[in-house]
Amino acid sequence: MSGVAGNLTGASVSGAASMGPDAGPHEDSRLAVGVCTRDRPDALVRCIRSLGAIAGLVGDVIVVDDGSRVPVEPGLREALGPDAPPGLRVLRSEASRGLAAGRNAIVHATASAYVLNLDDDASVVDPAAIHAALAVFDTDPRVGAVALAQGDEQGRAWPAQAQPAPVSVPSRVASFVGYGHVLRRRAMLQVGGYREELVMTGEEKELCLRLLDAGWRVVYLPDAVVAHRADPGGRDMRRYLHLTVRNDVLIALYTLPLPLALGGAMVRLRRYFQMRRGWNVDDPEGFAGVLRRLAPAARVALGARTPVKWSTVREWRRLTQEPAPYPGPDE
Structure with missing residues (x-):
């Protein structure tokens, strides 16, 4: 792939x-x-x-x-x-x-x-x-x-x-x-x-x-x-914030059917502001830094899309909202 x-x-x-x-x-x-x-x-x-x-x-x-x-x-x-x-x-x-x-x-x-x-x-x-x-x-x-x-x-x-x-x-x-x-x-x-x-x-x-x-x-x-036992060594909250937003957008572009990919990318970009406030991250580069790193990766993602089926998206959402009890292989 x-x-x-x-x-x-x-x-x-x-x-x-x-x-x-x-x-x-x-x-x-x-x-x-x-x-x-x-x-x-x-x-x-x-x-x-x-x-x-x-x-x-x-x-x-x-x-x-x-x-x-x-x-x-x-x-x-x-x-x-x-x-x-x-x-x-x-x-x-x-x-x-x-x-x-x-x-x-x-x-x-x-x-x-x-x-x-x-x-x-x-x-x-x-x-x-x-x-x-x-x-x-x-x-x-x-x-x-x-x-x-x-x-x-x-x-x-x-x-x-x-x-x-x-x-x-x-x-x-x-x-x-x-x-x-x-x-x-x-x-x-x-x-x-x-x-x-x-x-x-x-x-x-x-x-x-x-x-x-x-x-x-x-x-x-x-x-x-x-x-x-979470070890704080090597953890950088600013980098983590940027990667989270960048990757959420890239996942949408790589894997979701096109209408969802484009709309989902915009929704995920807006989450940057909520996460920065909620995590109390000092980010001098700000949103512009996210966009600068995202742009070349997004172009690659759009050219290498392998979207999943609509039925997969529906099942994913169902399992996200309500995991299904698993009694065994015949379920």
């Missing part, structure tokens, strides 16, 4: 090197774990250590070092010592390319059927959460992604408004959230992976919209909790 990660046909991050002891993909497990990181070494060590809870499930552990100022692998291996997962590999990109490119690289680098993606400040607290996700895939071949709940380090879930959907039972939902989710690799390959032009912020919902259009389901398990 034009504009989407080259259909995941490469080997890893462009310009990156595989620095671990094994350069090739493993086939000894159906589950790989992927973690993208940049300049948060302590959080990364905590995340990788937590994988000991699911050691029996995991073959590959793939860390994408997305342009950290100090390469992460030497310090990570020293900190982990003998506790390093046997399948640990680090792919380093000298320049940051963003979460979307990093997570596509993880899919390139493994042959496992499923990929558990964790933010570097997330961690596994209960192996039952991961077993539950794999059970959904095993029983329903139409599931392309499983969304996990986020909680504290004791496995207590955060309030419903902080989750992928405000539900208390397993449900079909519009999208997962990036801190913790499991993907069916075959579904990713089919739809072309994350759209790398988005870099980060909103890339999950854009992927889920295309998954839905291709007939795949996203299921959220509210009792399957991973810990997410």
Whole structure:
């Protein structure tokens, strides 16, 4: 698909090197774990250590070092010592390319059927959460992604408004959230992976919209909790504001039927002012800075549109407003 990660046909991050002891993909497990990181070494060590809870499930552990100022692998291996997962590999990109490119690289680098993606400040607290996700895939071949709940380090879930959907039972939902989710690799390959032009912020919902259009389901398990201790390192609210507005517009232009794309782009641009006030962001560049960065990307998006079906838009809206309880594969 034009504009989407080259259909995941490469080997890893462009310009990156595989620095671990094994350069090739493993086939000894159906589950790989992927973690993208940049300049948060302590959080990364905590995340990788937590994988000991699911050691029996995991073959590959793939860390994408997305342009950290100090390469992460030497310090990570020293900190982990003998506790390093046997399948640990680090792919380093000298320049940051963003979460979307990093997570596509993880899919390139493994042959496992499923990929558990964790933010570097997330961690596994209960192996039952991961077993539950794999059970959904095993029983329903139409599931392309499983969304996990986020909680504290004791496995207590955060309030419903902080989750992928405000539900208390397993449900079909519009999208997962990036801190913790499991993907069916075959579904990713089919739809072309994350759209790398988005870099980060909103890339999950854009992927889920295309998954839905291709007939795949996203299921959220509210009792399957991973810990997410948000690390402030590397967070820039001004950049986040600009990326959120830019990407919301680009998602509309890339994926929505034309009448919705044009109208939706204008609506999303106006949200800049509301978000800037609500988030109390000091933004000297202002709205003009958003437009300046958006213009060239918007031209690319208009030339590479892959709009979803109208029926997909209706289903997406329905699931956004009212997630559907998910009893199992026959639902």
